[in-house]
Amino acid sequence: MSDPITQAGTPAPRPGDDKPRPGMSERSIGLLGDRKKARLDELARAGVDQGGVSLVRDAVRRLRRNPVAIVGAVIVGLFVLMAIFAPLIAPHDAVQRFDELTKNLTVDTIPGASGDFPLGSDPLGRDFLSRMIYGARQTLFVGVLATLIGLALGVLIGAIAGAFGGWVDVVLMRLTDVMLALPSLLLAITLVAMASRSSQWTVIFAVAIVSVPIFARLLRGSMLAQRESDHVLAARALGVKERNIVLRHMLPNSLTAVIVQATLTFAVAILDAAALSFLGLGDPDINRAEWGLMLGVDGQRYFEVRPELAYYPALAIIVVALGFTLLGEAMREAIDPKNRR
């Protein structure tokens, strides 16, 4: 046996590289104890060698271990790739009407799958698959812009309310209460209806405005919590200017919740935009391929002729919204400080 088993009370004869530690660790406690200790040391070394782990890297590491996050990320990743590389992936132009397809179009037949057109035709004789792929582009565009605009406005309102407090807070929060009191889709429909001429921008703005109160409330709440926190008091005690306290100390600490909410809002934005298109309040441009539009106009009108026209866009919307929801939920879990360590 190579391990020296020392008597309790006598100092353990260890080589000098082993730093003395307080407590019992210095004393040999039998073979099993030694092995356990060696294992602990090994674990400790492994932990130390990784060096600093930043907040972000920590969260990413936890995300990568979470299967839900991976599923969400894969869906979102594929969707984004499809949107970016749509012209390369799509077999045909999304706008062009093909003679092979139009010649077979009648009131109650729409050509199905054939060699060149794997998903067949849409009611105007365009390639359905290509339109689906280009639709990803449009959906991503609307979703991203609506979320970003909503995020920006919401953060602005929430930050002002949280930073100033008092009557500014009261006025801004009552305004958001008014917006929250209406069901979001109803509010979006109202906003679109108010626009004199609908375009894809009215859709984007309507969906963005609907998400503003949620962001504003969320940020304002965590800003108020931050205002009471010790590190903000400590910053005050250092004479840090009020502007910097808000911008450097309160805002960055409050943003995590809002950023996670943005991924979840993204899913809702896609659904809302699709719903608006479905209701005929969307983009009037018939050439623009958009899943909600495809589902609402073509899918609904020709459901008895070719239900696939409704199935595929619906499925695409569901899968993408699911992907963003899964990723958002997983991110919220990963960033949650209660799960740290």
Added chain:
Amino acid sequence: MSLLDVRDLSVVFQRRGEQPFTAVDKVSFTVEPGQTVGLVGESGCGKSVTSLAIMGLLPKRGNKVSGEVLFEGTDLLKLRPDDMRDRRGREISMIFQDPLSSLNPVIPIGVQVAEVLERHQGRDRRQALREARDLLDAVGIPDPQRRLSEYPHQISGGMRQRALIAIALACKPRLLIADEPTTALDVTIQAQILTLLKQLVDDTGTALVMITHDLGVVAGLCDTVNVLYGGRVVERARRHELFAHARHPYTHGLLSSVPRLDSPRGERLHAIRGSVSDNIPWAVGCAFAPRCDNVVDACLEGPPPLEPTATGGDLRCNNPVSEEVAVL
């Protein structure tokens, strides 16, 4: 002229529809340049509120601060908020109890040290970071270059408190207020931090106001000790005087409740009976009277005055303890 002269400082918390509560009641004490002064007392005796009032950090609403806080002759309570902000961190700094929550969790340590240098010394970020590294080095943080880019949750509690001390002393303030700086740390680290504080205030000539409930901290650090009870100073003495001849029954009780190595086995630890909630208002009598072993009739007939003692301290008691407790 004293560096800090607190005169009749009172803080009354007043909420609509509630009885006003006097947290700090005409507290006066002075701090000479380079001196270490202790504010001692149990939870709720007004120690922290006193320090926040001096720093002007109490919430704007819901309280009334009166009296004078003269810092080199200027009344801090009368300063415009902007002027006060310029002094905080530059002339008066403060260290708080919990080093983890006092640091901003999403900003690297280096930037947090640099921030105060940028604010008060007009340094640019690069220069400030270089100085921050030296400051971290000075407070005994190993490998300071690496620590600059680390976040508070990545370093140990002792190191966080060291970083906070570095931040507080970055601009070489003339006064440092330490509000229970060692409470959140374990005992070995406490000793290290206290040694460090002592060494730094000695080196830089910074005066230190040490707020604590731990008499061991007082014994190791303070020149003068103010014992607070129920928002008032009940005893003030030089350190050796206080430990050798505690006169006020409260101080006496605190000292005799410190566990001793040479006391006989099985002896019960002395305790002050009752709790803070038994206090009577100072207007009625001595707030400590309900818990006091030495209570006399006069104690309930009005507040005893704070009177100078023969040994150069002050005492607020009708019937002080005469026996000696040799502690620590």
